[in-house]
Amino acid sequence: MKEIIVIGGGGFAKEVVWLAHDCNRKVRGVLDDNTFTHGADVQGAIVLGSVDSWVDYTSDCEFVIAIGNPRTRKAVSDKMQLLGKPNFATLIHPSARYSNTVSFGQGSIICAGSILTADITLGAHNILNLNVTVGHECKFGDFITVAPMAAISGNVILDDLVEIGTGATIRQGLNLQKGSMLGMGGVLTKNIPERTIFAGNPAKKLKEITE
Known part of the structure; x- marks a missing residue:
C-alpha cells in the first residue's frame, strides 16, 4: 500500500495525520506552500516542501488535501492537477x-x-x-x-x-x-x-x- 502525503500544514493536517495512522496508512510527510513551515513537525510528520513538489513522490505515494476551507481546497487541487494527475487517497x-x-x-x-x-x-x-x-x-x-x-x-x-x-x-x-x-x-x-x-x-x- 502506498504511503500518504498530507497537503496543508495547519491544524486540520494534524488531525488527518492521526487519522491516516488510525487507518494503518504510513505518512511520508506534509507539503505546504508556507516556506516558514518547511522542516517543521506536524503530528510526527515532517513538512517536506511546497505543494508543487508532489510530483517528486508520485511513484510510491498518494495524496490527501487536509484544508478545511472548500474554496482553498479546490484551488490547491486545481494547482496540483496543472502539473499532472495526482493519485488522491480516500x-x-x-x-x-x-x-x-x-x-x-x-x-x-x-x-x-x-x-x-x-x-x-x-x-x-x-x-x-x-x-x-x-x-x-x-x-x-x-x-x-x-x-x-x-x-x-x-x-x-x-x-x-x-x-x-x-x-x-x-x-x-x-x-x-x-x-x-x-x-x-x-x-x-x-x-x-x-x-x-x-x-x-x-x-x-x-x-x-x-x-
Whole structure:
C-alpha cells in the first residue's frame, strides 16, 4: 500500500495525520506552500516542501488535501492537477459506520464517529469531520466541508463547495446550492441559494458571499 502525503500544514493536517495512522496508512510527510513551515513537525510528520513538489513522490505515494476551507481546497487541487494527475487517497476512519450503498469520491476524508446510512453519494474531496451523521439518499457534490457533530437528514442535496458549521442540523429534503454555507449551530428548514450564508435557529439569510 502506498504511503500518504498530507497537503496543508495547519491544524486540520494534524488531525488527518492521526487519522491516516488510525487507518494503518504510513505518512511520508506534509507539503505546504508556507516556506516558514518547511522542516517543521506536524503530528510526527515532517513538512517536506511546497505543494508543487508532489510530483517528486508520485511513484510510491498518494495524496490527501487536509484544508478545511472548500474554496482553498479546490484551488490547491486545481494547482496540483496543472502539473499532472495526482493519485488522491480516500481516508475513512475505522470507527465510521456506513452501509454498502454509500459511495465516496476520491480524496475524501471521513473522520471518527461519522455515520452514513443508505443510498448516499459523496463527490470528490469531501470532508466529514468528527461525529457527523448523514441520512438516506443524500447527494453531495465536490469539495464540501461538514464540521463536527453536524446532523444532515435524508434526501438532502449539497452542491459543490458547500460548508456546514459545527453542530448544525438540516431538515430532510433540502438543497444547499453551490458555494453556500450554514453557520455553526444553525437549524435549517428551507433551501439556501447559491453563495449565501444562513445562520441561527431557525436559520435565516445572513449575507451573500462575494470574492
